[in-house]
Amino acid sequence: MIRTPLRPLARILEARSRGENPDAIERENIRLRHEEMRDRARRRAEGRLLVLAVFFFCAFSLVGGRMAVLAQSEPGEPRTSVAGASILAQRADIVDREGRILATNFDTHSLYAQPRDMIDPDHAADKLVEIFPDLDRARLIRDFTGTRKFLWIKKKISPEQQQAVHDIGEPGLLFGPREMRLYPNGSLAAHVLGGASFGREGVHAAEVVGVAGIEKYFDERLRDPARAHQPLTLSLDLSVQAAMERVLHGGMKIMNAKGAAGILMEVDTGEVVAVASLPDFDPNDRPAAPTEGNPDDSPLFNRAVQGVYELGSVFKVFAVSQALELGLVNPDTMINTQSPMQWGKFRIRDFRNYGPELSVTKVIVKSSNVGTARIAMDIGAARQRDFLDKLGFMQASPLEITEASGSAPLLPKNWSELSTMTISYGHGLSTSPMHLAAAYATIANGGRRVTPTLVHGATPTLGERVISETTADAMRHMMRKVVSEGTASFGEVAGYAVGGKTGTADKPKARGGGYYDDKVIATFASIFPAHDPKYVLVVTLDEPVETSGDEPRRTAGWTAVPVAAEIIRRVAPLMGLRPEIEPADLAAIRRTSN
Missing domain, CATH: 3.40.710.10 (DD-peptidase/beta-lactamase superfamily)
Structure with missing residues (x-):
């Protein structure tokens, strides 16, 4: 921006030649400059207020529209979603003809190790063998001190075992959430149900698939997310x-x-x-x-x-x-x-x-x-x-x-x-x-x-x-x-x-x-x-x-x-069958006197 001089030389010389006061020219220019600055500040303020008004109008319109949509929608429970979770662990229940549970799901945990984060591998191996007697201590130490970055220890553990592992205090021993198949009646109808196992596995999820019996025959239906809450009803009576x-x-x-x-x-x-x-x-x-x-x-x-x-x-x-x-x-x-x-x-x-x-x-x-x-x-x-x-x-x-x-x-x-x-x-x-x-x-x-x-x-x-x-x-x-x-x-x-x-x-x-x-x-x-x-x-x-x-x-x-x-x-x-007395052979019935 080019500023106008307060005392322009040509006008000063001209004023002096006419016997006028040159200071009046300076005062007039100062007044004009202040008026211009005031007008410019007013325009800037008015523009900012307009932008702010438009912003608030859009924000309130968005909030109001969202509230209107929520008011017209059916209420529902919020669900947590994890981006990139491709393993579906949910599996439908299996029930008998009276609706009693034959097979269901149970939340548990897996146990894995990241050897590079372990502080005392020998102590961890000793404690793990005490908790899980079927583990091999020598193999655990070899895996913990080798070059492996990741190691599965147990695919599923009980809450008591999880607490015992937690008490070891080893940062390299970690837990992953699991959903396992549970048969609450033990061996009852075992050959019909067959059993299930883990398919694709990740740290935070595992796929449960049928391996035998009706679990395998209806595996696709039981794993269908759209029917996960519809139990498969068998003809069996528990x-x-x-x-x-x-x-x-x-x-x-x-x-x-x-x-x-x-x-x-x-x-x-x-x-x-x-x-x-x-x-x-x-x-x-x-x-x-x-x-x-x-x-x-x-x-x-x-x-x-x-x-x-x-x-x-x-x-x-x-x-x-x-x-x-x-x-x-x-x-x-x-x-x-x-x-x-x-x-x-x-x-x-x-x-x-x-x-x-x-x-x-x-x-x-x-x-x-x-x-x-x-x-x-x-x-x-x-x-x-x-x-x-x-x-x-x-x-x-x-x-x-x-x-x-x-x-x-x-x-x-x-x-x-x-x-x-x-x-x-x-x-x-x-x-x-x-x-x-x-x-x-x-x-x-x-x-x-x-x-x-x-x-x-x-x-x-x-x-x-x-x-x-x-x-x-x-x-x-x-x-x-x-x-x-x-x-x-x-x-x-x-x-x-x-x-x-x-x-x-x-x-x-x-x-x-x-x-x-x-x-x-x-x-x-x-x-x-x-x-x-x-x-x-x-x-x-x-x-x-x-x-x-x-x-x-x-x-x-x-x-x-x-x-x-x-x-x-x-x-x-x-099964609701009432005992009946079979009619006797008529030839064997004889009339007797009192």
């Missing part, structure tokens, strides 16, 4: 499951069995109310898979689903029901049961000599191999195979656990006439107890095929009709007689009208072929109440021996049947 496992465990010990399996299924929906395999494990501390020996020696082996066995005489029900459906026989048809039955160089024998002939009903009640084989010969191989296919014996079980995919039945390479006869009484075809339970449910519900499921509440869909209601009713009547008059007399439970069929199959040798002379698979497949079946119960014992008498007894009537009866006695009231 109370019934606990009762069945307890009785099955006691029965396995009493009968000196190597293992046991039990399945309780609704006949109309196929929902599995309880399923157990013993020995079992705790999914909170799942053992490592075996690398040698027989698979069924491991507690991880699921005998109810993975175990495929020749199940013996429980298959006779299918041969007779198919013959009834085809019109080849009726319940009173007499069958040649002369034993032994010769076929080429092979002989088929009965457990006892039942005489020259028996009715079809008695073939089931007495469990005649010869009688069933003769019925199967009339059916033929092609029709028998087709019938068993309709019952689900040709494919792996569709049950929603990963182990079920490996449970495909073992079928004969050549389905010959001899195979037809032996399969009719449960030899020559190996299948799982789950297949058997679904097939018996098909007969119990009136002849509609059943698909087993572990998911509760799904809309039940009736499968294709396999046998007529008339045939199904006749078979239920025969199975009732097996308990009231035949080989399953120990299966009677007062008030529940149990029906079923026993099966005792020689156990095949793992190597070299042939069968053991003193090892069997004993099975009892039952329905109850027999006159209006609601449930199917299958109990299988591996290598049972009942030793209360003078000689050891291994047949299902002495081993599997009493165990199944005790299970029914325990669980029927839990």
Whole structure:
């Protein structure tokens, strides 16, 4: 800015020449300069006030708009977000049909070390070994004093262990938050739940993934963030499951069995109310898979689903029901049961000599191999195979656990006439107890095929009709007689009208072929109440021996049947089944005088 002189020389000289006072010129210029300075300051102040007013207007508009948006929105809990957290640890709960927790999540911590920040590695290693005895002190010291910058020590620790590590006072020992899978009922339903482990891991989060059972089958659904608060509801009933496992465990010990399996299924929906395999494990501390020996020696082996066995005489029900459906026989048809039955160089024998002939009903009640084989010969191989296919014996079980995919039945390479006869009484075809339970449910519900499921509440869909209601009713009547008059007399439970069929199959040798002379698979497949079946119960014992008498007894009537009866006695009231008094035979009622 160019300042105007207060005493310009030209004007001063001109004023003097006219006799005027030159100081008046200076005073006038000073006045003009002050007025200009005042106007400039006013304009600057007015501009600042305008800018400040615009700023306050925008700020109040923003606050007012935000308040209006909040006033119209739904209230919600604030959530903490961490930028860059790509590991999703949340996993949906698993509950039983009554909403009781089977699997949930538990907040815990991991323990890791940053050796470069450690002050006294030797002291830290000594204290860690005291807290975690499974750690190797020498290895810890080697890792702490080496070149490593990061070291996992424990993937999950308890609050007590965390406090003990904290008390060490070592700055190089650090904790990371973790969410682990917790099974509050321990080993209950272990083979169904399977277990979970950590997938991708970071210092501040870890991914929980299913490793077996239903945890793995539904892994994607359980890890879906959009459904994290929607529990997966299983068809299991926790109370019934606990009762069945307890009785099955006691029965396995009493009968000196190597293992046991039990399945309780609704006949109309196929929902599995309880399923157990013993020995079992705790999914909170799942053992490592075996690398040698027989698979069924491991507690991880699921005998109810993975175990495929020749199940013996429980298959006779299918041969007779198919013959009834085809019109080849009726319940009173007499069958040649002369034993032994010769076929080429092979002989088929009965457990006892039942005489020259028996009715079809008695073939089931007495469990005649010869009688069933003769019925199967009339059916033929092609029709028998087709019938068993309709019952689900040709494919792996569709049950929603990963182990079920490996449970495909073992079928004969050549389905010959001899195979037809032996399969009719449960030899020559190996299948799982789950297949058997679904097939018996098909007969119990009136002849509609059943698909087993572990998911509760799904809309039940009736499968294709396999046998007529008339045939199904006749078979239920025969199975009732097996308990009231035949080989399953120990299966009677007062008030529940149990029906079923026993099966005792020689156990095949793992190597070299042939069968053991003193090892069997004993099975009892039952329905109850027999006159209006609601449930199917299958109990299988591996290598049972009942030793209360003078000689050891291994047949299902002495081993599997009493165990199944005790299970029914325990669980029927839990499922709301009221005991009923069966009507007496009218021919046995006599009028007496007072």
